[in-house]
Amino acid sequence: MHSKHNLIDAIRTHNPTAPIQWLSDFSPEALRVYLDHLLSTLDPKQSAWVRPGDTPAITSRSAAA
Numbered sequence: 001m002h003s004k005h006n007l008i009d010a011i012r013t014h015n016p017t018a019p020i021q022w023l024s025d026f027s028p029e030a031l032r033v034y035l036d037h038l039l040s041t042l043d044p045k046q047s048a049w050v051r052p053g054d055t056p057a058i059t060s061r062s063a064a065a
Contacts, residue, residue, distance in 0.1 A: 007031040014038045 002010070008023045011031065015038060023031065 002028075002032070004028045004031065007035055011035050011038060014042070 004024070007028060008020060008031065011018055011023060011034060012020070014035075026034070
C-alpha cells in the first residue's frame, strides 16, 4: 500500500490542479480509488471505469468554515 503522501503525489502527476490540502482531507483508500480512476483514463483500450461496489455513487462535501 502506498503512503498517503505518495498517493497525493501520484494524483497530482496526472491532475496538477488538485490542491494538496484538499486531497489530504481524504483517506488513503479514497485516494487510491481516485488514482485508479485517473489511471484508467490513460488507457485508450479501457472502455469504462467501474466504480468499486463499496463506494457511493454520489457524495458531497461541505466547505471548511
